[in-house]
Amino acid sequence: MVARTMSFVTVGVDARLVTVEADVGAGLPGIKIVGLADTAISEARDRVRAAASHSDVEWPRTRITIALLPAGLPKRGAVLDAAIAVAILAASDQVPAGAAAGTVIAGELGLDGTIHATRGVIAAALTARRQGIARMLVPEANVAEARLVPGIDVGGVSTLAHLIAVLRGDRTPGDGDLAPLADDPGAAPDLVDVHGQDEARRALEIAAAGAHHLAMTGPPGVGKTLLAERLPGLLPDLSDEEAVEVTVIRSVAGRGAGALVRRPPFEAPHHSASPVAVVGGGQSGRVHVGAVTLAHRGVLFMDEAPEFPRSVLEALRQPLESGSIRIARSDLAVLLPARFHLVIAANPCPCGRGSGPRAGVECSCSSLQRRRYSARLSGPILDRLDIRLTLSRPSLADLGTPSEGSASVAPRVAEARNRARRRWESASLPWATNGEVPGPLLRRRFPPEPDAGALLRQALASGALSLRGADRVLRIGWTLADLAGRDRPGADDIGYAMSLRGVESAWAA
Numbered sequence: 001m002v003a004r005t006m007s008f009v010t011v012g013v014d015a016r017l018v019t020v021e022a023d024v025g026a027g028l029p030g031i032k033i034v035g036l037a038d039t040a041i042s043e044a045r046d047r048v049r050a051a052a053s054h055s056d057v058e059w060p061r062t063r064i065t066i067a068l069l070p071a072g073l074p075k076r077g078a079v080l081d082a083a084i085a086v087a088i089l090a091a092s093d094q095v096p097a098g099a100a101a102g103t104v105i106a107g108e109l110g111l112d113g114t115i116h117a118t119r120g121v122i123a124a125a126l127t128a129r130r131q132g133i134a135r136m137l138v139p140e141a142n143v144a145e146a147r148l149v150p151g152i153d154v155g156g157v158s159t160l161a162h163l164i165a166v167l168r169g170d171r172t173p174g175d176g177d178l179a180p181l182a183d184d185p186g187a188a189p190d191l192v193d194v195h196g197q198d199e200a201r202r203a204l205e206i207a208a209a210g211a212h213h214l215a216m217t218g219p220p221g222v223g224k225t226l227l228a229e230r231l232p233g234l235l236p237d238l239s240d241e242e243a244v245e246v247t248v249i250r251s252v253a254g255r256g257a258g259a260l261v262r263r264p265p266f267e268a269p270h271h272s273a274s275p276v277a278v279v280g281g282g283q284s285g286r287v288h289v290g291a292v293t294l295a296h297r298g299v300l301f302m303d304e305a306p307e308f309p310r311s312v313l314e315a316l317r318q319p320l321e322s323g324s325i326r327i328a329r330s331d332l333a334v335l336l337p338a339r340f341h342l343v344i345a346a347n348p349c350p351c352g353r354g355s356g357p358r359a360g361v362e363c364s365c366s367s368l369q370r371r372r373y374s375a376r377l378s379g380p381i382l383d384r385l386d387i388r389l390t391l392s393r394p395s396l397a398d399l400g401t402p403s404e405g406s407a408s409v410a411p412r413v414a415e416a417r418n419r420a421r422r423r424w425e426s427a428s429l430p431w432a433t434n435g436e437v438p439g440p441l442l443r444r445r446f447p448p449e450p451d452a453g454a455l456l457r458q459a460l461a462s463g464a465l466s467l468r469g470a471d472r473v474l475r476i477g478w479t480l481a482d483l484a485g486r487d488r489p490g491a492d493d494i495g496y497a498m499s500l501r502g503v504e505s506a507w508a509a
């Protein structure tokens with residue numbers, strides 16, 4: 001007899017439903033699994049049989065064939081265990097075939113029949129709902145996560161015996177851990193902790209308001225990391241749609257998900273991390289989600305950016321352009337979301353001592369070394385960084401002045417973002433933030449005040465700005481106007497934007 005049920009595998013950050021079909025027929029006892037299964041799934045034979053022996057069911061002593069469909073989709077891991085057990089039991093008349101066929105079942109089996117938590121359950125719930133499936137039975141530890149998707153009936157099961165009883169209608173599914181699952185990443189780092197550095201604090205606010213990518217250079221210990229870590233705290237909460245995207249990514253990456261992630265994430269990969277850890281990748285079907293995807297809808301911070309491998313810096317070009325990254329392997333190509341707010345930090349030179357009040361005194365780098373160091377960023381990403389700051393150590397007097405906290409800066413950021421959103425909406429343009437708007441369009445349709453325009457043309461004529469640089473300056477100018485509640489950027493805004501662009505400084509371009 002043949003029976004079937006459903007489960008899922010994750011591909012990138014998507015879940016694909018898998019039909020698990022069991023054929024229990026005459027022949028020598030044994031289980032055969034067909035349909036591009038990896039070793040972990042092949043080993044499901046042993047786990048399923050051992051789990052069944054603890055679950056008070058009669059294991060069929062005949063030939064069993066399991067087919068995993070669609071056959072061409074590579075399947076990895078142990079998430080199909082519980083569904084394989086249910087398909088076999090339905091095919092041997094121990095579980096109602098109708099109940100098995102209409103349910104998506106997820107979970108890895110322990111040898112004693114325990115059903116263990118698994119990754120990607122929220123992604124599976126989204127796919128199941130899209131395909132009109134009414135019911136899911138998942139490990140109890142994953143119930144809260146799956147229930148983030150409304151419109152599908154989600155029950156929790158703790159053991160194979162429990163799962164069987166629920167499908168027979170003898171027991172009710174569990175709710176799992178009903179402790180409140182607040183998304184509580186702890187208190188976000190606050191700007192109040194950054195003393196002095198008024199210009200950098202202001203630049204961070206502008207970057208947050210316009211979603212401008214940001215570069216900071218300055219000697220070690222000057223506060224670049226401290227500042228970068230405080231950017232997420234200035235950004236508004238994620239929208240409902242963004243929150244689901246980010247929660248799905250965390251679930252698929254095995255970073256835990258029980259509550260909807262409401263705050264923009266912050267990812268800070270180290271320059272010694274592998275390219276796969278930063279941009280994503282992996283081998284043979286199993287896609288590893290990299291930091292660029294974990295930072296989706298949040299902040300990607302790269303400290304000592306010139307130290308990252310050239311291949312990693314080059315790979316950033318695509319997500320900066322399109323908001324996604326394509327992972328292509330021999331058996332699979334997936335597109336992973338990667339729309340992040342980039343913040344990079346760099347020392348002024350390889351030895352790190354080459355600027356500040358004692359500039360050059362202790363620095364041992366040759367001018368060639370210095371040029372090579374800054375050139376590492378120039379091609380791929382430097383041009384995409386709207387704001388380029390040069391930081392120096394704060395004076396003792398600065399350190400004594402109390403700083404404004406994130407709680408008073410964030411509302412200004414939110415207000416400026418609202419102004420920008422309304423502007424792009426009323427012009428029927430698809431962008432939400434100034435950082436996304438293409439320069440040529442801005443130049444044509446959203447010029448600054450006439451005197452500000454004259455300033456830009458002057459900088460172009462003198463060669464202080466390239467055309468692309470001028471577009472970036474205009475873009476920052478719009479954010480400054482939004483922050484100040486002005487209808488369009490004036491000469492002061494453009495002048496200030498030029499200084500934020502690093503015109504006439506180490507970053508000049």
Ligand SMILES: [Zn+2]
Nearest residue numbers: 349351363365
């Ligand atoms: Zn140096």
